[in-house]
Amino acid sequence: MIGTLVATAFWAMLPAYVPNNAAVLAGGGRPIDGGREWHGARLLGDGKTWRGTAVGTLVGVLLALGLNALADPASAALGGDLPTFALPAAFALAFGAMCGDIGASFLKRRSGRERGAAFPGLDQLDFVVGALGLAFLVDTDWALAVFTPRVLAVVLVMTPLLHVVTNVGAYLLGVKNEPW
Ligand code: CTP
Ligand code: K
Ligand code: MG
Structure with a gap:
């Protein structure tokens, strides 16, 4: 089922x-x-801060632990098997996402892009590459079991769409300076 x-x-x-x-x-x-x-040019720029990185990582880990508590009822409701996150996997996904975004800023500065400039493609997938890369490195068995080729394909299509929607939303709400 595509929905599952x-x-x-x-x-x-x-x-x-x-x-x-x-x-x-x-x-x-x-x-x-x-x-x-x-x-x-700046190594990373003012848009990559210690506080943003630390809070972002912490929020991602806490969210994963929250999902763990909901996994059973959510799986039952879905009629499928939703994964749970051991601490290393949770940390790898959250911190890896932040690192992917930081890596993208490094590449933006090297290519003459100022803080906030768009880099289509990279902006939408940098954090996916970071998160999945670190997850496969840190907890290979878990990552292989969860991110099957079919799940990976969905992630690669769904993520850019979600990224565009959330960033335009954050921009319209005045939370973000640019809609990307
Ligand atoms: N942010 C942060 N630390 C991070 C990532 C993001 O503090 N590791 C905060 C910054 O205030 C940043 C904002 O989130 O300005 C938006 O993030 P992003 O769009 O990734 O940064 P930009 O300011 O656009 O800078 P860049 O061009 O380097 O992506
Ligand atoms: K970014
Ligand atoms: Mg930006």
């Missing part, structure tokens, strides 16, 4: 989806790069 597949993909990726949005709300304070430049 989409629900599973969304559930499994929620701890990776929420951190970047939490960082937008929590961001501020000292930038990770401490203002340092590299080859004439």
Whole structure:
């Protein structure tokens, strides 16, 4: 069933989806790069802060633990098997998402893009690559069991759509400076 597949993909990726949005709300304070430049541009820029990264990661982990508590009733309601998140997997998804986003800022600065500039494609998938990459590294068996090829395919199609919708929404609400 495609519905079960989409629900599973969304559930499994929620701890990776929420951190970047939490960082937008929590961001501020000292930038990770401490203002340092590299080859004439900021290493990361003022948009990547310690506080945003820490709060984003924490919120993602807490969300995963919350999902664990709901997994049984939600699975029963769905008629499918939703995954639970052991702490290493939860941390990998949340922190990996933040790292993917940080890596994208590094690439944006290297390609002459100022803070806030769009980088279509990268903006929508950087955190997926970071989250899945770290999850497969940290908890390979779990990741292989949850992110089957079919679930991965749904993630790759669904994530850019969700990203566009949430960021335009955050922009319209005045929470985010740019709609991407
Ligand atoms: N943010 C943060 N720390 C992070 C990620 C995000 O503090 N690790 C906060 C910052 O306030 C940032 C906002 O969330 O401005 C929006 O995030 P994002 O769009 O990723 O950053 P940009 O400001 O657009 O900067 P960049 O061009 O480097 O992506
Ligand atoms: K970003
Ligand atoms: Mg931005």
